Amino acid sequence: MEISITKSNPGNLxxxxxxxxxxRKEEMDRNALESDEDTLEAESFGATTxxxxxxxxxxxxxWARKFQISVQDLKAAIVLHGHKIPDVKKYLSI
Known part of the structure; x- marks a missing residue:
């Protein structure tokens, strides 16, 4: 079907x-990026040593609250990788 645009029918376009x-707006709203304000950033709680x-x-x-993990998971990370904060952060990929 061909749509012709004429002076008598300018509303088609x-x-x-x-x-x-x-x-497009609906599509953008559906695929909008979520805010990452609530995600954990290593710098947000300072200690690197x-x-x-x-x-x-x-x-x-x-520390479990700061890393957003359970105390049991933190204990496991310490057993596996030691007590150093940078090592625990690295293991937790923070």
Whole structure:
């Protein structure tokens, strides 16, 4: 089917472009990137040196919250890779 644009029917093109613009906006809204404000960034909690005291439950809890993992997962990371904060961060890919 051929659509002809004439002086008597200028709305064909305008109507189609409006629909296309709406479709593009809907598509962009569906595929919008999510904000990463709530993701963990290594710099967000500073420490790049030091150790995690696995014998201190409060410290374990603090670091587990900062790494956004469970205390059990933090203990496992410490057993596997040691108490050094950079080593734990590297293992957790933070």
């Amino acid at each position: 305008a109507g189609r472009s409006d629909k296309l613009a709406v479709h 030091g150790i995690i005291n696995a014998d201190d439950p409060d410290e374990l809890d603090q």
